[in-house]
Amino acid sequence: MAKTPTGDITTHVQELRAGAAGEGEPPVVVLVHGLLTDSLASYYFTLGPALSAAGMDTVMYDLRGHGRTDRPRTGYRLEHFVEDLALLLDALGEHRPVHLVGNSFGGTVAAGFAAWHPDRTATLTMIESEPPVATWATHIADGLAHARRDLVHDQAIEWIKERYGAHTARLSRTAARILETTTLAEDVPAGRLIDDDLSALRCPLLAVFGADSGLSAQVPELEAKVAQCRTVVLPDQGHSVLVEQPGRTRDLVLDWVREHHARRSGAWAGAAG
Amino acid sequence: MTSEAATPTALSIDEDTVLAQIAATLRELPDAGLEDAEISRETLFHDDLELESIDLVTLAGLLREQYGERVNLALFIADLELDEIIALTVGRLADYVTASLRATEEN
Numbered sequence: 001m002a003k004t005p006t007g008d009i010t011t012h013v014q015e016l017r018a019g020a021a022g023e024g025e026p027p028v029v030v031l032v033h034g035l036l037t038d039s040l041a042s043y044y045f046t047l048g049p050a051l052s053a054a055g056m057d058t059v060m061y062d063l064r065g066h067g068r069t070d071r072p073r074t075g076y077r078l079e080h081f082v083e084d085l086a087l088l089l090d091a092l093g094e095h096r097p098v099h100l101v102g103n104s105f106g107g108t109v110a111a112g113f114a115a116w117h118p119d120r121t122a123t124l125t126m127i128e129s130e131p132p133v134a135t136w137a138t139h140i141a142d143g144l145a146h147a148r149r150d151l152v153h154d155q156a157i158e159w160i161k162e163r164y165g166a167h168t169a170r171l172s173r174t175a176a177r178i179l180e181t182t183t184l185a186e187d188v189p190a191g192r193l194i195d196d197d198l199s200a201l202r203c204p205l206l207a208v209f210g211a212d213s214g215l216s217a218q219v220p221e222l223e224a225k226v227a228q229c230r231t232v233v234l235p236d237q238g239h240s241v242l243v244e245q246p247g248r249t250r251d252l253v254l255d256w257v258r259e260h261h262a263r264r265s266g267a268w269a270g271a272a273g
Numbered sequence: 274m275t276s277e278a279a280t281p282t283a284l285s286i287d288e289d290t291v292l293a294q295i296a297a298t299l300r301e302l303p304d305a306g307l308e309d310a311e312i313s314r315e316t317l318f319h320d321d322l323e324l325e326s327i328d329l330v331t332l333a334g335l336l337r338e339q340y341g342e343r344v345n346l347a348l349f350i351a352d353l354e355l356d357e358i359i360a361l362t363v364g365r366l367a368d369y370v371t372a373s374l375r376a377t378e379e380n
Contacts, residue, residue, distance in 0.1 A: 041330045045358075048351075244355065
């Protein structure tokens, strides 16, 4: 297990180097997971191996407070998460502009990185995510308040265990521990935002949604405001796009990165298949 | 590891040995609380051991240290459907590890 110092914390990172070399320098893809119950494992067993096999350097890491990365008591504003990623790329000696892929809150972190580190960003993929604008802050504040109210009671965890099984109950306990022992619930909605016009997002954007999640309502706005924007809405699909449709998500990301990396570097063809 | 003793031969690879090795590795898994767990072929990772997926990432690293690159838990799980992952038993993982080691022997 690789632990890398990133400022005041130590970050758990898993790198999968390009398995099959294509022509020229391979693209680097950074995968950012979601909030509370999530970790880099969501990618490690889905997108990660496929991207590496397709000739892409793949970086997965646990966000602060999550997985096997340190959990300080405070410091969970969006800018902290974004700065962690910049420090992680520094620590890895990564100077290529990166293709960012973020799931749910991970997409918001990735969008923050794209906005505040445009020179280090090649493309941005957001899966079931909102960019860090004022309406997002309202949504996430409501969601976190709801989670904190529901998860702190032992009876609630027992109910989850009976209804959804021991594994979901364990994830819920982990989420409850994060909420109880850190200022995350207050910090996340209070962090730095970008302007509603999304002018800060200058790189190509791929936004993937499940039709049934509610977040797909952003499609017209994203297409109107982001110059190079592609949106994909998966029918009969809720919020858990990455977990429930890993194959479809993998194909979308592979095609997207291949296309844009070829455009940036000319000759690169990647590994066949 | 390059010593002769550390490289399993085709004869030394049997499911029971691998199962015992995986059970020992699971009991030592950091933060998973499995020190005293009963582990058999039928034990479910998901509902019996209550492992979080991040624990499986750690397990993948430990198996790679133990058996080398030929045992790739990430690839093994990435090929499974979600319901197969939920139903994954220690025995099925032991079979995969055994098959991977034997395949290497035969090559």
